[in-house]
Amino acid sequence: MSTISIEEVKRLADLAEIGITDEEAERLTEGLVVIAEYAGQVSEISDVDVAPSAQSIQLVNVLREDVAGTPMDPEQLLAAAPEQEDSMFKVPQILEEEQ
């Protein structure tokens, strides 16, 4: 966990859809190495035989009646969109142009 290289930080930023400059990658890596090393202490208990807990309050399968509700007004939702068209969110092209 303590071996986070600058290249790895760039790869992770790419996965997380965060643009990152070389200078930024260097700066973030510095902190990440320290934090990762610190957090890595948990591996000391990796062989302790207890079940993991993903939540603190043991609620299971919280369901509601299958009845139709009133959705939010689409225009109100679209009001905050960077771009919209015909009551839809307008987004950039998903696929790259054919080369």
Added chain:
Amino acid sequence: MSDLIYKSALEMAEALQRGEVTSAELVNASLARIAEYNDVVNAFLTVDEEGARKTAEEVDALRAAGEELHPLAGVPIAIKDNIVTEGLDTTCASKILAGWKPPYDATVIAKIKEAKLPIVGKTNLDEFAMGSSTEHSAFGPTRNPWNTGLIPGGSGGGSAAAVASYMVPLALGSDTGGSIRQPGAFTGTIGVKPTYGAVSRYGLVALASSLDQIGPVARDISDAAALQELIAGHDELDSTSLPADPADLQGAIEDRLAQGGRGLRVGIVDQFLGEGFQREVQENFNRAVEDLREAGVEVVHVSCPSFDYALPAYYLIMPAEASSNLARFDGMRFGLRVVPDVPNPTASDVMKATREAGFGDEVKRRIILGTHVLSAGYQDQYYGSAQRVRTLIRQDLDKAFELADVLLAPSTPTTAFPIGARIDDPIAMYLNDVATIPANLTGVPAMSIPNGVDDSGLPTAMQVIAPVGADDQMYGVGALIESLVSKRVVAPPHAIVISEGDAK
């Protein structure tokens, strides 16, 4: 300056009910205080004069007409800016949401509006609640009213500073690893993290969904209890909401104060004594324990060895959940969109450019760490271990609560530190939360109570930690401690202390 602002929320409520003051007067006094000091304290990111005045006028008209109102109707309140408010800017202190007006209200806001508490504004925080000092806000740091050269704690420094500087008697915060309790400790206010699920998270912009909890910020425990009673309760819009009716917290306080310390057992957590804790923090904690003993409380020591792993585990679980939660800020449906200067930019290009420009360093760091933690090969070894730590902490707490009704610990290792002192040292910054994080990992309720001052006159604080669902017990013991330590506690200064260089 009107003396109204120095009253507690319940005192204001009584004065309103007796017709000695109007809500409009309270709101005006609150807005005047904000206008006077917010330039230097930076507690508020948005002030809603119009909305607050409108609610106040409505309350005054209804009261004049003899309508039955909620006891807190007309009392001003501030809201941490990561809780959505319909039509009122909600930024999470991030450039990525600057200017965003939510299309709906969080459940807690709906309840506050129904009870007619005027919302005077939205308070500053570390961006997306990631931090312990409010220095990671995209809109500048909040300053501590006790001394503006110091941080007020974080992430909820804005709410704590707003309450500590008498801008409002009440505020809402959110607590993921101590973000209500630690600012409470640094500003001499009461900060409460209720039981996980006791207060709906619907409309709280999520940091780490299994840890986040909305809770009250106030200047005394009765006020905090009144506010928690108002916002608590089951909510079908939040699948992690507990199916329980809100407890009678004010009743629990009365009962405990009437009973005193009789029949009460408190546990001192050994892991939070000694090394790493500032001398005066320890001394004031020990004095409070002594006060409890003298009041007839049985004091036992409990050991929770797993607490040593709480902070490392938190720094795996929180970023993992945060990296997933913050994926929604992609420039597609709301908030900032940055289109890079490349031919035919794709959605991915736009997301990268938007998130690069819109997120600050700490947010990027935690998203990248979370992505790392959840990546193949690491997930079992680290994330899995962190989740096992969570089980171990719960087991330790279960054992501790067999020996004691509630547990006591200092709230923070130190008192408030200077702005800039730890900004470049993430571990030193994170160690702030060593005593508050176990409660988030296990969902138990915990509150921070001022218990004295250090040699420089800055507030120190201690926590009461109760079993899951025993918020009433926590408030009762908290009120007992509050009454016992009052001789050593100093109220936040009426005149904000402007440090050299911060003068307007």
